[in-house]
Amino acid sequence: MCGTMLVMVLGLLLGGLILFLVQRNRKQILKTEDGWWGAGAPPADGEDQSIRPFKVxxxxxxxxxxxxxxxxxxxxxxxxxxxxxxxxxxxxxxxxxxxxxxxxDWRRQVEKLNQYQHFKTSIEGIDVHFVHVKPRNLPEGAAPLPLLMVHGWPGSFYEFYGTIPLLTEAMEAEQTVFEVVCPSIPGYGFSEAPHKKGFDSVCAARLFLKLMKRLGFHQFYAHGGDWGWLVTTNMAQLEPKAVRGLHLNFVPCQLSLTVLLSLLLGRSFPRLFGFSDVDVRRLFPCKRKLLLEPLLExxxxxxxxxxxxxxxxxxxxxxxxxxxxxxxxxxxxxxxxxxxxxxxxxxxxxxxxxxxxxxxxxxxxxxxxxxxxxxxxNLGQGLHPPHARIPVHVPTGYACFPNELMHTPRLWVEQKYHQLRSMTLMERGGHFAAMEEPGLMVQDIRKFVSIVEKKEK
Structure with missing residues (x-):
């Protein structure tokens, strides 16, 4: 009986390894088609692509x-x-x-929101709102790196206001400086809501790729948490050459044979799956941490x-x-x-x-x-939409905050993100990490970008 069980476990492990390697070597590109999300039909003479100043x-x-x-x-x-x-x-x-x-004092907060420049531009029939912050006092000869930052629900572009001054100013001579773009997902904040059914994360990704190109950025870094994780991931799947690097602070696990095996055996054989003491502490017991907690929230x-x-x-x-x-x-x-x-x-x-x-x-x-x-x-498509099966091949960094809704160990992250260049176990912080710990977030973004830039040189 024990021998039969051992054979079954080894067979599952071998099957999982083969599936993992096959998926890892398959470089698929996510496909999409332009849409029209404005009211009525598209205008015969095309849409206005100008970028217009906006104030709250x-x-x-x-x-x-x-x-x-x-x-x-x-x-x-x-x-x-x-x-x-x-x-x-x-x-x-x-x-x-x-x-x-x-x-x-809402008036005072409106002034705070307007400390950075806001804009709107029409893409696929709807006005997309974004904050665009260029660095000040840029060192001579230095060129800023474009960085797109995408929020989630129930957050907004305001989540990133604590990170913007840190990203756009170099505290040290060798520090990377960024030109930051923070859009509002259509239907959130001051971006127009789609007027038609079907606007999902892939559509948002397509619009944001168009936005960045319209701003003159044909290669850029992207950061996301919550829905921003999925939108920026879809951007990397749609146009991997456009996304120079992808930095995330939320990476839900994708159910697979590898994940199931690691949950079944990982507590007893953590080294077999590369689980650290932190992984074991945050994942087990599974019933409470992976079933009860998600149900409560x-x-x-x-x-x-x-x-x-x-x-x-x-x-x-x-x-x-x-x-x-x-x-x-x-x-x-x-x-x-x-x-x-x-x-x-x-x-x-x-x-x-x-x-x-x-x-x-x-x-x-x-x-x-x-x-x-x-x-x-997004969820109306089922648990496994087409993009869920497509791996990401752009350099990726993962800031793993201890109080995030779920913990994702390296093995699970690498199933999806095949070029995981950095994974940092952060000291503190939860789901709204950019708002809770802007300093830690910026520190990790800079660390990840420096790794990618050195590799590219």
């Missing part, structure tokens, strides 16, 4: 309407000792709403992947409802132990001004429904 604005009417709605919210008491285990705690919510109503995903408009319509009407739904993620996705705190640990990692600025981007643009639809367009 507000008005007395917008602020008065917000205050009226905040004043009319109907509190619901939380259960005793429930902290954040049932969702956003009402006692802390009262303090948050009071701060929002009386102390938060993924209810929103099922709603948004099936009927986003129903819930989204209610959130679009209520600023308090919108804030609760968004900021609950900034609590538990930053550190799941924050569920045990009455304030959700929100002010341990963020300021209320930064949190509410992100909420206000959703509120003022009215983009909550369209941002939620992105889940239906």
């Amino acid at each position: 604005t507000t008005s007395d009417q917008e602020i008065e309407d917000l205050c009226r709605r905040l004043d009319q919210t109907r509190p619901v008491p939380s259960l005793e000792e429930s902290q954040f285990h049932y969702g956003f705690n009402s006692r802390f919510l009262e303090k948050l709403v009071s701060y929002w109503r009386h102390d938060f 993924s209810g929103y995903m099922h709603i948004q992947a099936t009927k986003p408009d129903s819930l989204g319509r209610g959130l679009n009407d209520s600023p308090v409802g919108l804030a609760v739904y968004i900021l609950e993620k900034f609590s538990t996705w930053t550190d799941n132990s924050f569920r045990n705190l009455e304030d959700g640990g929100l002010t341990r990692r963020f300021s209320l001004d930064d949190l509410l600025t992100n909420v206000m981007i959703y509120w003022s643009s009215g983009c909550m429904v369209s941002s939620m639809r992105f889940y239906k367009e």
Whole structure:
């Protein structure tokens, strides 16, 4: 009996190895076709491809309407000792709403948003919004490297505001300086929402490739987390020669025989799969860390992947409802132990001004429904869309933050990203890493880029 089991395990290992090697050597390119996402049919004379300046604005009417709605919210008491285990705690919510109503200065935050130049340009029928920051005081003879940074849900381009000054200024003579482009995914923030069904991550990737070319960047680096991980990955699959390097801080595992075997045997034989002590600690026991935790945090995903408009319509009407739904993620996705705190640990990692600025981007643009639809367009294709089976062959760096929603060991990352040049176990930080730890994020981006640039020379 033991001999039979050993043969079966060895057979599975051999089969997994063969499958891994076959997939690794297959250099497929993701295929896509241009679309039209504007209302109605494309104009006969083509679309305007100009790049237009844009400014975030507000008005007395917008602020008065917000205050009226905040004043009319109907509190619901939380259960005793429930902290954040049932969702956003009402006692802390009262303090948050009071701060929002009386102390938060949206006009001042609008000025902060406008400290960098914003633009819009029409691509495939919809206006794409982006922030474009060129370096100041560039050392003589130095050329900045273009860097595209793509956000996720429920974040926004604002997630990267802490990293921009660090990326665009060299603190040391030899440091790489970047020219940063932060777009809003269509349907998020100040990018126009698609007017037709079917706008998924591959479509967003195609639009952002067009955006970068329109800006004159035919080769560039790309960084992404959350949906930004998938959009930038799709960009590398569509045009690997355009993406000089891909830096990620979120890499969900792709289910395969190799993954299943490593989960089955990895705790007993970690070296067989290259698992470090950190991998073992973060992955096992699997039942709790890979099944229970995702179940606790993924209810929103099922709603948004099936009927986003129903819930989204209610959130679009209520600023308090919108804030609760968004900021609950900034609590538990930053550190799941924050569920045990009455304030959700929100002010341990963020300021209320930064949190509410992100909420206000959703509120003022009215983009909550369209941002939620992105889940239906992507997850409605099933768990294995065509791009899921295509490996990435561009140089890749992975910043692995300890409080991310899931841990992905090197073996699993390399299944998809065949040129993994760097993988850093970060000291601290969670899902919203660029906003939580901008210094650590920039440090890792620079490290990865230096490795790629040295290799290319």
